[in-house]
Amino acid sequence: GESVGLHLPTLSVQEGDNSIINCAYSNSASDYFIWYKQESGKGPQFIIDIRSNMDKRQGQRVTVLLNKTVKHLSLQIAATQPGDSAVYFCAAPRGNFGNEKLTFGTGTRLTIIP
Amino acid sequence: DSGVTQTPKHLITATGQRVTLRCSPRSGDLSVYWYQQSLDQGLQFLIHYYNGEERAKGNILERFSAQQFPDLHSELNLSSLELGDSALYFCASGVDLSTGNTIYFGEGSWLTVV
Numbered sequence: 001g002e003s004v005g006l007h008l009p010t011l012s013v014q015e016g017d018n019s020i021i022n023c024a025y026s027n028s029a030s031d032y033f034i035w036y037k038q039e040s041g042k043g044p045q046f047i048i049d050i051r052s053n054m055d056k057r058q059g060q061r062v063t064v065l066l067n068k069t070v071k072h073l074s075l076q077i078a079a080t081q082p083g084d085s086a087v088y089f090c091a092a093p094r095g096n097f098g099n100e101k102l103t104f105g106t107g108t109r110l111t112i113i114p
Numbered sequence: 115d116s117g118v119t120q121t122p123k124h125l126i127t128a129t130g131q132r133v134t135l136r137c138s139p140r141s142g143d144l145s146v147y148w149y150q151q152s153l154d155q156g157l158q159f160l161i162h163y164y165n166g167e168e169r170a171k172g173n174i175l176e177r178f179s180a181q182q183f184p185d186l187h188s189e190l191n192l193s194s195l196e197l198g199d200s201a202l203y204f205c206a207s208g209v210d211l212s213t214g215n216t217i218y219f220g221e222g223s224w225l226t227v228v
Contacts, residue, residue, distance in 0.1 A: 032211070032214050034216050036219075041202075041222075041224075042221055042222070043116065043118075043204055043219035043220050043221045043222050044157070044204070044206075044219045045116070045219070046116075046216050046218060046219075049214070049216050051214050089156070089157070093211040093212065100162055100169055100170035100211075101147065101159045101162055101170050101172060102147070102159070102206075102211065102217055103159070104156050104157040105156065106155075106156045107156060
């Protein structure tokens with residue numbers, strides 16, 4: 001079946017370094033992707049999104065890259081800080097009209113080493 | 115603050131009981147989604163309402179039901195509770211995923227069944 005958000009489960013990065021979190025998806029018809037950050041005991045927080053007509057989108061300290069050829073996207077966080085420690089999910093809409101639900105993977109737990 | 119409000123934040127109840135979780139979406143959002151997250155698990159889609167009507171259903175148990183009211187707030191009803199129903203229940207709201215508008219999550223309702 002279709003899948004989205006196939007992540008490496010954990011990633012440890014030194015404070016101040018850049019981190020890259022990767023995500024793979026299987027449905028080539030997916031045209032919209034969203035990255036969320038979830039801190040322990042809190043709700044998922046929207047970070048950045050990208051539509052399939054773009055290859056790259058930048059936010060504040062974050063960049064999302066989309067490679068439709070290999071069905072892969074990545075979230076880059078520049079100059080990581082302790083507050084970046086969280087679980088990161090990529091997600092994509094699913095459904096007949098592309099809006100019935102948002103499907104999440106299991107996420108990547110990012111740990112920032114002081 | 116995402117603008118999505120969920121109550122109660124924490125709830126402890128006994129097996130066999132029934133509880134109601136409430137969600138107030140962001141102003142102007144017609145869609146409300148409910149998700150379940152068990153300990154260290156991903157986000158499992160339960161149900162989606164759009165402007166008062168059920169739009170999509172996930173793996174929602176028959177003991178669970180939801181509705182969206184004319185003022186667009188939503189309630190998730192969980193009955194005949196079992197120990198395995200202990201989880202974080204999230205509500206999210208949005209305009210329309212199919213047009214590239216993301217959904218925003220509340221802080222969740224933490225349900226503990228004892």
